[in-house]
Amino acid sequence: MNDIIKPENLVYQKSKILHEKAFHYCPGCGHSTAHRILAEVIEEMGIEETTLGVCPVGCSVFAYHYLNVDMQQAAHGRATAIATAMKRLFPDHFVFTYQGDGDLAAIGTAETIHACNRGENFTIIFINNGIYGMTGGQMAPTTLPGMKSSTCPYGRDTSIMGNPLKITEMVATLPGTYYVTRQAVHTPAAVRKCKKALRKAFESQKLKKGTSFVEIVSNCNSGWKMKPVESNKWMEENMFPFFPLGDIKVPQE
Amino acid sequence: MEELRLMKGNDAIAEAAIRAGADGYFGYPITPQSEILETLMVLEPWKTTSMVVLQAESEVSAINMVYGGGGCGKKVLTTSSSPGISLMQEGISYMAGAEIPCLLVNVVRGGPGLGTIQPSQADYFQACKGGGHGDYKLIVLAPSSVQEMADFVELGFDLAFKYRTPALILSDGAIGQMMEKVMLKEQKPRWTEAEIRKNNPWATTGRGPNRNQNLLTSLELDSAVQEQVNIRLQAKYKKMQENEVRFEAIQCDDADYIFVAFGLTARICQKSLALAREKGIKVGLLRPITLFPFPEKQLADLSKKVKGMLVVEMNAGQMIEDVKLSVNCNVKVEHFGRLGGIIPSPNEILEALENKIIGGK
Numbered sequence: 001m002n003d004i005i006k007p008e009n010l011v012y013q014k015s016k017i018l019h020e021k022a023f024h025y026c027p028g029c030g031h032s033t034a035h036r037i038l039a040e041v042i043e044e045m046g047i048e049e050t051t052l053g054v055c056p057v058g059c060s061v062f063a064y065h066y067l068n069v070d071m072q073q074a075a076h077g078r079a080t081a082i083a084t085a086m087k088r089l090f091p092d093h094f095v096f097t098y099q100g101d102g103d104l105a106a107i108g109t110a111e112t113i114h115a116c117n118r119g120e121n122f123t124i125i126f127i128n129n130g131i132y133g134m135t136g137g138q139m140a141p142t143t144l145p146g147m148k149s150s151t152c153p154y155g156r157d158t159s160i161m162g163n164p165l166k167i168t169e170m171v172a173t174l175p176g177t178y179y180v181t182r183q184a185v186h187t188p189a190a191v192r193k194c195k196k197a198l199r200k201a202f203e204s205q206k207l208k209k210g211t212s213f214v215e216i217v218s219n220c221n222s223g224w225k226m227k228p229v230e231s232n233k234w235m236e237e238n239m240f241p242f243f244p245l246g247d248i249k250v251p252q253e
Numbered sequence: 254m255e256e257l258r259l260m261k262g263n264d265a266i267a268e269a270a271i272r273a274g275a276d277g278y279f280g281y282p283i284t285p286q287s288e289i290l291e292t293l294m295v296l297e298p299w300k301t302t303s304m305v306v307l308q309a310e311s312e313v314s315a316i317n318m319v320y321g322g323g324g325c326g327k328k329v330l331t332t333s334s335s336p337g338i339s340l341m342q343e344g345i346s347y348m349a350g351a352e353i354p355c356l357l358v359n360v361v362r363g364g365p366g367l368g369t370i371q372p373s374q375a376d377y378f379q380a381c382k383g384g385g386h387g388d389y390k391l392i393v394l395a396p397s398s399v400q401e402m403a404d405f406v407e408l409g410f411d412l413a414f415k416y417r418t419p420a421l422i423l424s425d426g427a428i429g430q431m432m433e434k435v436m437l438k439e440q441k442p443r444w445t446e447a448e449i450r451k452n453n454p455w456a457t458t459g460r461g462p463n464r465n466q467n468l469l470t471s472l473e474l475d476s477a478v479q480e481q482v483n484i485r486l487q488a489k490y491k492k493m494q495e496n497e498v499r500f501e502a503i504q505c506d507d508a509d510y511i512f513v514a515f516g517l518t519a520r521i522c523q524k525s526l527a528l529a530r531e532k533g534i535k536v537g538l539l540r541p542i543t544l545f546p547f548p549e550k551q552l553a554d555l556s557k558k559v560k561g562m563l564v565v566e567m568n569a570g571q572m573i574e575d576v577k578l579s580v581n582c583n584v585k586v587e588h589f590g591r592l593g594g595i596i597p598s599p600n601e602i603l604e605a606l607e608n609k610i611i612g613g614k
Binding site: 048049050051052054061064068069070071072073074075078081082083084085086088089090093110111114 | 276277279305307309310311313314315317318319320321322324325327329343344347351457458459460461462465466467468469470471472
């Protein structure tokens, strides 16, 4: 055994951009994986000294406890307004927001749409799990029709509560967005694809051609009241048909 | 270089911001202060000093852009008028909590609600008593001339960065719109990135090679730690109270009666004072320039020497509460105000002094 554990045999390790701190996320939640690949992208690009992040109000409010880059904590929904100023005042830095569905697609809809429409040259990472996780499982703008939550306990009745918002498709129609994609992190293959998408989004900031937007459809096993494996299966069967994975807008080169 | 110009108060804010070396302006149009954004767009400072100017989609967005820019250690400002400033209160509270410096300008109009576009001082409470949620104070500067509109931009930035807190210029629609001569200061260079890192070691400028992560947040789940945050903030406000009180005392030395007024009404009271002295009534004027910190001590001292004080405001009686707390019942204090965007005349102020203070019971 001791013959194997040698530096030259190292094939994988925790990113240096992650603090030595255990994630507070529920076991099985996609946030931890999304944080890890985001940290890896920053490390692999060697941009940790010029990266500025904005974390939202929501489960990922403490993202700054894990990602070792300079970060600002936003008021609920306002991350893209904050990032707008950061990027315009530090145009050669790499700037990202990390936001959930309630933050980005409900209370922050105006900020999201207008930042994308202005083509602000930063990366938006949008975790869509169809529910308000931190406040205990209320209906989100992306809660599916018929899906149960604590504020639609009998299932989302679209005749009363309206329809889920496909905000990623919306921002893809705006001239200001440069790269828009929808990914997931529930399988090793999906994680690899998602990491590639994040890398592409960060790389595109160098081109200064507009907003890069990466939605990650994720599970919320606690909020959905399911076991982690069960929640991933439910996500594949229910979330993915409504929020299909893949690139929505790719740069025309 | 220095330059003498005839200009509107709003335009003076825009000119002074560029000359003070501001890094960014983020705003949303609202009467009676839209000239500030308009003037900046005409001057195009991004071509000269590289200052960023951006019209936001709302005041909510504008104030959060200011949060982001101030958090980067940059000199950023936003300006608005009463309803817009109400929309910004959430962001202002977050900045007070995260200790982010910035400059805010409220060119006040009459309220509540959509109210009127005419000048008012009805936002004194909002400016001085918190405005948003939580225990916090802003540094509040009250200009009474176009010259002070210009001068307080640089002063506001200096105080905001000295104390890591938002500073607010509380003006009104008349001072914003009226034209006066103003001496504009010479162009100050913007801070270089090295200066920002040196002056603001707390700012999110990117970790760089030599330091750990910087975080700006107002969130603390542990109430014992949050209490310490509050205690630290209160200590900061106490320090402002001790060191930053600014006021103007006009003919107070021999006065039997005192007008207490800020901003535009202080200008009008100067005329009322002259009219009173023509009639042989010895009146002085105490003009608070900082509304927070408030000149408590100066008013307390005056209260031992005079027979009465008339607080003149374009509101239903707001600053009078701070005056009364300062004089602690030592002397009679009455209020005279006009509401709804009406500017009081010098004669009606003098009449109010005669009726409410001199002849009053």
